[in-house]
Amino acid sequence: MSILGTRVVRTEDPLFLTRGAVYTDDLTDERLTGALHATFIRSQVAHGRLLSVDTSAALEAPGVVAVVTAADVTDLVPIPPPFPFINAEMTRPWLASDRVRFVGDPIAVVLTEERYQGEDAAEMVVVDVDPLPAVVGTAAAAADEVLLFPEAGTNLMASFGDPAPADFFDGCEVVVTQALVNQRVAPVPLETRAAAAAWSPDGRLTAWCTNQGAQQARGQFGDWLEMDPDLIHLITPDVGGGFGAKIGADPEYAFIAWLAKHVGRPVRWAESRSENLVGMLHGRAQDQVVTIGGRRDGTVEAYSLVFDQDCGAYPRIGAVLPTLTMLMAPGVYAFPKVHAQGRALATTTTSIGAYRGAGRPEATAAVERAIDLFAAEIGMDPAEVRRKNLLPAFSEPHTTPMGATYDNGDYTVALDKALEAAGYEELRAEQARRREAGDVRQLGIGLSVYVEITGADNGAGTKEAAELEVHADGTATVLTGTSPHGQGHATSWAMIASDQLGIPVEKITVLHGDTDLVPQGGGTMGSRSLQQGGAAVHQAAEELIEEARRRAAERLEVDPTDLVVDLGLAGLAVRGTPGAAVSFAELAEDERLLVNTVFNADAPTFPFGAHVAVVELDVESGKAQLTRLVAVDDAGTIINPLIAEGQRHGGFAQGVAQALLEEVLYDEDGNPTTSTLADYPFVSATEVPSFELVDMATPTPMNPLGAKGIGEAGTIGATPAVQNAVIDAAAHLGVRHVDMPVTPMRVWRAIQQATHTQQQEGN
Amino acid sequence: MQVSITVNGEQRTDEVEPRLLLAHYLREVRGLRATNIGCDSTSCGACTVIVDGLSVKSCTVLTAQADGAQVTTLEGLTGADGELHPVQAAFRAEHGLQCGFCTPGMVMAAIGVLADNPDPTDREVREGLEGNLCRCTGYHNIVRAVLTAAQAGPAAGQVPQAQEVEA
Ligand code: FES
Ligand code: FES
Numbered sequence: 001m002s003i004l005g006t007r008v009v010r011t012e013d014p015l016f017l018t019r020g021a022v023y024t025d026d027l028t029d030e031r032l033t034g035a036l037h038a039t040f041i042r043s044q045v046a047h048g049r050l051l052s053v054d055t056s057a058a059l060e061a062p063g064v065v066a067v068v069t070a071a072d073v074t075d076l077v078p079i080p081p082p083f084p085f086i087n088a089e090m091t092r093p094w095l096a097s098d099r100v101r102f103v104g105d106p107i108a109v110v111l112t113e114e115r116y117q118g119e120d121a122a123e124m125v126v127v128d129v130d131p132l133p134a135v136v137g138t139a140a141a142a143a144d145e146v147l148l149f150p151e152a153g154t155n156l157m158a159s160f161g162d163p164a165p166a167d168f169f170d171g172c173e174v175v176v177t178q179a180l181v182n183q184r185v186a187p188v189p190l191e192t193r194a195a196a197a198a199w200s201p202d203g204r205l206t207a208w209c210t211n212q213g214a215q216q217a218r219g220q221f222g223d224w225l226e227m228d229p230d231l232i233h234l235i236t237p238d239v240g241g242g243f244g245a246k247i248g249a250d251p252e253y254a255f256i257a258w259l260a261k262h263v264g265r266p267v268r269w270a271e272s273r274s275e276n277l278v279g280m281l282h283g284r285a286q287d288q289v290v291t292i293g294g295r296r297d298g299t300v301e302a303y304s305l306v307f308d309q310d311c312g313a314y315p316r317i318g319a320v321l322p323t324l325t326m327l328m329a330p331g332v333y334a335f336p337k338v339h340a341q342g343r344a345l346a347t348t349t350t351s352i353g354a355y356r357g358a359g360r361p362e363a364t365a366a367v368e369r370a371i372d373l374f375a376a377e378i379g380m381d382p383a384e385v386r387r388k389n390l391l392p393a394f395s396e397p398h399t400t401p402m403g404a405t406y407d408n409g410d411y412t413v414a415l416d417k418a419l420e421a422a423g424y425e426e427l428r429a430e431q432a433r434r435r436e437a438g439d440v441r442q443l444g445i446g447l448s449v450y451v452e453i454t455g456a457d458n459g460a461g462t463k464e465a466a467e468l469e470v471h472a473d474g475t476a477t478v479l480t481g482t483s484p485h486g487q488g489h490a491t492s493w494a495m496i497a498s499d500q501l502g503i504p505v506e507k508i509t510v511l512h513g514d515t516d517l518v519p520q521g522g523g524t525m526g527s528r529s530l531q532q533g534g535a536a537v538h539q540a541a542e543e544l545i546e547e548a549r550r551r552a553a554e555r556l557e558v559d560p561t562d563l564v565v566d567l568g569l570a571g572l573a574v575r576g577t578p579g580a581a582v583s584f585a586e587l588a589e590d591e592r593l594l595v596n597t598v599f600n601a602d603a604p605t606f607p608f609g610a611h612v613a614v615v616e617l618d619v620e621s622g623k624a625q626l627t628r629l630v631a632v633d634d635a636g637t638i639i640n641p642l643i644a645e646g647q648r649h650g651g652f653a654q655g656v657a658q659a660l661l662e663e664v665l666y667d668e669d670g671n672p673t674t675s676t677l678a679d680y681p682f683v684s685a686t687e688v689p690s691f692e693l694v695d696m697a698t699p700t701p702m703n704p705l706g707a708k709g710i711g712e713a714g715t716i717g718a719t720p721a722v723q724n725a726v727i728d729a730a731a732h733l734g735v736r737h738v739d740m741p742v743t744p745m746r747v748w749r750a751i752q753q754a755t756h757t758q759q760q761e762g763n
Numbered sequence: 764m765q766v767s768i769t770v771n772g773e774q775r776t777d778e779v780e781p782r783l784l785l786a787h788y789l790r791e792v793r794g795l796r797a798t799n800i801g802c803d804s805t806s807c808g809a810c811t812v813i814v815d816g817l818s819v820k821s822c823t824v825l826t827a828q829a830d831g832a833q834v835t836t837l838e839g840l841t842g843a844d845g846e847l848h849p850v851q852a853a854f855r856a857e858h859g860l861q862c863g864f865c866t867p868g869m870v871m872a873a874i875g876v877l878a879d880n881p882d883p884t885d886r887e888v889r890e891g892l893e894g895n896l897c898r899c900t901g902y903h904n905i906v907r908a909v910l911t912a913a914q915a916g917p918a919a920g921q922v923p924q925a926q927e928v929e930a
Binding site: 021682714 | 780782783787790791794796797798799801802803804805806807809837838840841847851854855856858860861862863864865866867870885888889890892893894895896897898899900901902903904905906907
């Protein structure tokens, strides 16, 4: 029986559970002996002119070796925008020189012998800033009254799409429009950012940093430090979570390398959580307007999504997310007309990057909310409205009005499975009973049906590299360009190789995250790893078998076509001749048995699913408790269900967190008010239930494994289901919409307002 | 100042700064880096260790306060024969960890939960672990792991007996 599809426990875990993983701040590498500790001094003001930075007192403090300001950084040019379509004036200085643009903007760095000394000395650096008005929120940014980059002449980083034609909704019996906030959230991987750097006398840099793809990070180091990437050895140690916020390198990482060169000693840096919550990229942050029109029989005829993406102070991945939101705007629906338009805007806040789902949760949240609004307007069950508008099952590629080509899907079955597992009819009956009785605790049932894009071209194409070697002692090594940080690739990639070669999983070592070992790779992001990196391992195993076949045919003096893989032996056997066989290990005795390959997927895949959320809402306090989350997530063939389920669970909790709890907040002066974990309402174990998972697997033809991405399904599907559930719980009181996070205060207010309106209408 | 602390059965005397946090002492002075630091507001629990039989957040304790104490960290859970503690074994079996950053603290906190309540419900495990944050697992498999560990009996709520090292 194939090992694929079985619940193999992770090979990573024994070390993680006994010695602990080795994260960047845990490194004891001898190249870092005597390393100085870097402590950044960051702006406490959202926007202002930087008048002076007085380092004299800090320089006298114990253990201080150097205090570096912008004046010292004469050999680096500011970082240009990461995409060609962004206003080119919006560059990022390494350290602020004349202007600060968000609370957290780096101004200076102290280098000390010991960590605690850095905190002491940092407090002695005196920064004088002449405040300018803050730009908080996309409306303020779009007004262009206060500019972050006066030389750019605008706060508009980029603009995508055109307005809808004036007659777009003509002929619709019903048109509903609603402004939605897809709020800013903080990714909060439990490991904060950290980096270390050491130079060797020959001018080679060894850099360690916590990231989601060493090769991409090395490329950025090379660009920014104007170095030949071959002179950079970038190592990704164990990584304590990324969620998109650790894609590529952060400027601080490369700056640690610059500092090490500047002072001629190794330097290391690990930020505190409060630094992380202002310094690391945030996610989401879209202000949307949805408009949906159609017939009273439930048929939707036209849908429009117009939105502004808050990008924060400096352009990062956030500036390109509108394109993904637009691409996925119609989701699973067969809307005849779809319109989407987005703008990317600069504000005096932390920059926005990718956060689990990155642009797609925003699209799904919008359309799933729109469907519910439409259903409420025409008085139809939201499940029924969805069913009427879902794309029919398709097994040949389907191209949407937004130009996405979905590989395959059966959305109706996904919805039906979710409804059935949830017991939808009984839930509605129970809801009716509680409404009738006027219970304080009302039941809310929320739905979402989603499709997402995974394995999209992330700049490195839709391909991934793998190297596979079988050693003479019967073990094997896999080198991969993916960059696991919790996803269990060491286990799954070993399973894929084992399945074809017969070498047990325990004997297969998977290596990654070291650019000397693996120079090419796309990293782990966008739910790409299995369908590209896993498929590359599969392809490598096939190629290795062919090489082994050639050698075995010579050795056994048979025709290569007479040889078959003998999994029990982990080698090749002559068909029909018992005893005539040779193992892969033996074939590696005289000459290394090794292949290098690149798998190219050519195109992304489109996993899909349906979620049903059930909440109990206390209509007097407005507090909602999520009691159930039932999820169908179809990501094609599953290699390791244990790991795939874990990916779903984690995404669900983050989705629930966005729907109910988490939000990064700024006051009107641009001061963050959620910059510690005491203030940021990170979801805890008591706020989520155990999840109910339903299986569905529609293999994709896009790769030989049949696998689609599973990493982001949870945040895409769960968020709107939970938001819809809370609103549904108060629907009978007249509540049609509450923005996320649907906090008790917001729900309570919405109920008060709706009741008030109903009373007035009753008079 | 001087402190004498037994960590995972090994007693040592060290000269430390009065303000040194126990978490930093364990990591940097004792070189035990499984214990992680995930916040600066005593919110995340990544730093949880067992001090004199109680699970505590080691970022809230000054090293000086632990003078004379018995401390157990993740590294001290495994038996000499390499056998996993019931909570470690359950975390592996139930896939209760992904990136592993919350794990050392979560495992120690779970032992604390089981010490207080050897046969908890799903809800009680969740309440017991409320102060330990995990971004990867959605808590689902962590809760399952703790419930699984509970089936191993009282050993799941205990740390290995501290062994005095011979002077
Ligand atoms: S590091 Fe101790 S609670 Fe977060
Ligand atoms: S396993 Fe990553 S934070 Fe818990």
